[in-house]
Structures are given as structure tokens and as C-alpha cells.
Amino acid sequence: MKYYLILTLLIATKLTLAQSNFKKDSLIKNPNFDKSLAEELGADEYGMKSYFLVILKTGSNTTATKELTSNSFRGHLDNIFRLVEQGKLIVTGPLEKNKNTYRGIFILNNIENIDDAKKILQSDPAIQNGLLDYEIFTWYGSAALSKYLPFSDKIWKLKP
Missing domain, CATH: 3.30.70.1060 (Dimeric alpha+beta barrel)
Structure with missing residues (x-):
């Protein structure tokens, strides 16, 4: 039971980290960005x-x-x-x-x-x-x- 709980927590943590990295990696920086405008x-x-x-x-x-x-x-x-x-x-x-x-x-x-x-x-x-x-x-x-x-x-x- 302990092993199952630890495995579930590890998988959930890995999925959460993967999602947060995906969000950061999926943002596109605009090459036309005009800061002063x-x-x-x-x-x-x-x-x-x-x-x-x-x-x-x-x-x-x-x-x-x-x-x-x-x-x-x-x-x-x-x-x-x-x-x-x-x-x-x-x-x-x-x-x-x-x-x-x-x-x-x-x-x-x-x-x-x-x-x-x-x-x-x-x-x-x-x-x-x-x-x-x-x-x-x-x-x-x-x-x-x-x-x-x-x-x-x-x-x-x-x-x-």
C-alpha cells in the first residue's frame, strides 16, 4: 500500500512538473515586440x-x-x-x-x-x-x- 501511494505521488508530481514546463516552453516570444509602443x-x-x-x-x-x-x-x-x-x-x-x-x-x-x-x-x-x-x-x-x-x-x- 505504501509503495502504491508513493508511486501515485511520484507520477502526479511528474505530471504536474511536465505540465508547468509545457506551459513555459509553449509560450512564444514575439520577434516584432516593440517595448516603447x-x-x-x-x-x-x-x-x-x-x-x-x-x-x-x-x-x-x-x-x-x-x-x-x-x-x-x-x-x-x-x-x-x-x-x-x-x-x-x-x-x-x-x-x-x-x-x-x-x-x-x-x-x-x-x-x-x-x-x-x-x-x-x-x-x-x-x-x-x-x-x-x-x-x-x-x-x-x-x-x-x-x-x-x-x-x-x-x-x-x-x-x-
């Missing part, structure tokens, strides 16, 4: 970082006048452009009509914590006026995501 973008060792993913949804205000709605959504678009210029918003866009009343998404960049993200969202007139509401999630994605913005600015013909 990674640091500039705030990337971790995997080229990733945390963002705040915001799901915009229909707000609770169902009695807004046409004028308030129009002004609020004009302000919403102006706010989006301001946040993009500040580097705080790197992805935005509407969603198709859906049963969840989700209206669009934001990915907020270089925001320290969820309270700061909420303050930024409260600067949006459509949110202030209850026409939009939101849910916030921490999202882990490529730190290079913001690098698409200079290209996106070169492909639009009309600005809303």
Missing part, C-alpha cells in the same frame, strides 16, 4: 489591457418632447466626438433594434476606475435626460485597439 499603449505582457465596455440602452424617460429628444441626441453625438478627441472613447456605434432595448456600445479607454467611467457617461445629455441608460463591464482586449482611430478618421465622408 507597448508601454505607450499601456499593454501588459500579452499586449492586452482593461477597458470599460458600456452597453447603452433605452432610458426611462418616455415623455420627452421632440425638441428635448433632438437636442439631447445632438449633444450625445457632440459628446462622442469630444470623448474621442480626448482619447477616452475608442469604439462607439449603434446596435440593431433588439428585445433587450440595447441601443449602442462604447469602449472607454484610459479610465482609472468605474466611478470615473460613470462621471464620463453622465456628461452625455441623452443620459442626463433619461433618454439613454447604460450598463458597464470591465473588458480585457488588445491594447492596440486605439491605433485604429487615425485610420477611421480617413474613411468617413459625412459627419453626423
